Amino acid sequence: MSQVGRDVDELSLREKVGQLVMFSVAGHRLTSAERDAIKQAHLGGVILFSKNYDDRAQLEVLTDQIQGAARRGNSLRAGALISVDQEGGVVKRFPDMPPRYSHPQLGDINRKSLAFDQGRATGWALRSRGVNVDLAPVADLDLPPSHVMRARSFGRNRYRVARLANAFARGLQSRRVVAVAKHFPGFGGATINSDFGRAYIYRSKRQLRAIDAVPFRRAIAGGIRMIMVSHGMYVNDGGRRPASMSRYIATERLRREFGFTGVAISDALESVDWRFGGNTSKACKETIRAGVDIALIVGGAGAARDCARRIRYGVLRGDISTERLDRAVGRVLELKEWMGLYDPT
Numbered sequence: 001m002s003q004v005g006r007d008v009d010e011l012s013l014r015e016k017v018g019q020l021v022m023f024s025v026a027g028h029r030l031t032s033a034e035r036d037a038i039k040q041a042h043l044g045g046v047i048l049f050s051k052n053y054d055d056r057a058q059l060e061v062l063t064d065q066i067q068g069a070a071r072r073g074n075s076l077r078a079g080a081l082i083s084v085d086q087e088g089g090v091v092k093r094f095p096d097m098p099p100r101y102s103h104p105q106l107g108d109i110n111r112k113s114l115a116f117d118q119g120r121a122t123g124w125a126l127r128s129r130g131v132n133v134d135l136a137p138v139a140d141l142d143l144p145p146s147h148v149m150r151a152r153s154f155g156r157n158r159y160r161v162a163r164l165a166n167a168f169a170r171g172l173q174s175r176r177v178v179a180v181a182k183h184f185p186g187f188g189g190a191t192i193n194s195d196f197g198r199a200y201i202y203r204s205k206r207q208l209r210a211i212d213a214v215p216f217r218r219a220i221a222g223g224i225r226m227i228m229v230s231h232g233m234y235v236n237d238g239g240r241r242p243a244s245m246s247r248y249i250a251t252e253r254l255r256r257e258f259g260f261t262g263v264a265i266s267d268a269l270e271s272v273d274w275r276f277g278g279n280t281s282k283a284c285k286e287t288i289r290a291g292v293d294i295a296l297i298v299g300g301a302g303a304a305r306d307c308a309r310r311i312r313y314g315v316l317r318g319d320i321s322t323e324r325l326d327r328a329v330g331r332v333l334e335l336k337e338w339m340g341l342y343d344p345t
Contacts, residue, residue: 011076014041020332022296024048025062025066037301044070048062059131060129063130067079082130083132088100088118094126097126100118112167118171119137123176127175132341134180136182139162139181140182141161146191158215162214184249186212194242194267205236231272250287262335264291270283270299
């Protein structure tokens with residue numbers, strides 16, 4: 001057994017579960033409730049938005065606060081994953097930071113070296129202020145019927161998107177910032193953005209595998225460290241269960257078919273809590289049960305505690321196997337080791 005595996009065994013159930021939850025904080029500084037939640041529920045991840053940003057100096061103070069609380073919240077002194085959606089263009093939470101070009105602009109220019117340079121510049125800017133995960137690049141194609149990713153995609157050509165997404169990801173990771181290809185297994189053909197309602201993808205099984213999958217295969221081959229699983233319902237290849245809660249997509253396809261060994265993260269789970277009458281914590285349990293490693297929520301400290309509690313109860317009741325839990329925690333710790341957030345020696 002590796003040292004990471006031994007460390008996983010030494011963690012309490014609460015500590016393990018906390019590593020699998022990423023949540024949102026309210027403002028420019030941690031509140032006492034947020035600090036207590038990170039320490040007491042052992043929470044291992046935070047997502048930042050525009051509401052959390054004033055300037056670079058303020059951001060550095062906030063990320064230092066998060067890391068201090070996270071390291072005091074587990075026996076391994078492992079730090080926190082601190083993420084942001086910094087794609088460029090319409091999704092750019094820190095407006096005065098790179099990338100300068102949006103994904104569609106990079107697609108029009110079509111220079112792999114420029115995409116790499118934009119990723120590298122973004123990685124340097126984020127890491128220098130304590131942000132270590134960029135929820136980018138978008139690996140989705142710009143597709144009918146609704147072109148929901150037109151403003152965020154590198155384009156409609158699968159090979160161009162694959163080439164540019166992989167280059168942007170390599171640039172980010174050259175600065176030890178985790179790149180996240182999204183939204184697996186390809187969300188470009190959705191009827192609607194899942195942030196706004198129930199998103200169906202009626203692409204054929206052949207289309208999903210021969211076209212939509214190409215950028216994700218390239219990203220995995222290129223060494224991407226994290227993949228975000230979509231909330232789309234792939235009617236012809238997975239049925240009417242959101243991908244983020246589908247064992248077929250999150251485990252059979254992503255792990256066994258695509259051979260991905262890194263960390264899988266859900267899209268924000270509030271978008272699919274309609275399946276549970278608005279109960280986001282139940283969505284947390286279901287995404288971990290399906291094979292996703294990190295449950296992402298945009299709710300605050302109370303919602304994060306509820307999310308962790310529901311996952312923990314799922315393990316205690318046998319809905320989530322200890323093997324599934326330990327595998328997810330191990331992947332997260334291996335990622336943190338690569339980032340310098342955890343030392344298994």
